[in-house]
């Protein structure tokens with residue numbers, strides 16, 4: 557689905573974020589809502605050689621993997637008027653051109669009573685994406701994250717800010733995949749720092 561096709565006949569648009577967009581949307585929007593989408597699970601299975609890694613050491617960022625029994629929590633942002641074109645142009649560069657994500661239309665379920673679901677655009681990196689890294693253990697993913705950095709900063713910042721978002725904003729949601737990687741990274745960082753110190757002493 558091309559971004560410009562998304563706009564056809566619309567005067568407002570919802571964008572669902574589930575990775576860096578939840579803590580760094582970096583585009584103007586009218587309002588945001590916390591909620592979830594069905595049929596997808598969030599996984600650190602997408603490689604990134606721009607924002608949180610480089611060609612030699614690609615980082616790991618999240619994407620959505622189809623799973624009928626799963627749902628993924630995040631934040632949806634409503635953009636209106638000129639915000640729509642500005643937002644899609646910005647996200648096309650950030651997510652698609654630099655990140656390898658494609659756009660899909662999903663149903664977003666805002667959290668709270670009497671909230672009706674709304675169509676939302678989501679950026680997903682499918683397994684067909686050349687940067688797709690696929691499954692790995694929390695320890696393997698954490699070991700990769702703690703040594704990578706890119707044009708937007710350290711990969712571990714990306715991990716910790718997403719974990720912080722979920723802990724603060726969705727405290728009742730258990731995201732074992734995310735929190736197991738966070739725990740592994742926080743265990744490995746002191747070991748990494750100690751090994752660097754021992755190397756620098758030599």
Ligand SMILES: N[C@@H](CCC(=O)N[C@@H](CS)C(=O)NCC(=O)O)C(=O)O
Nearest residue numbers: 573574575576577604607655679708
């Ligand atoms: N599309 C997901 C993931 C977005 C994401 O993490 N995209 C990366 C591109 S690889 C990004 O924009 N990173 C910016 C950053 O890491 O600061 C979302 O809706 O949040």
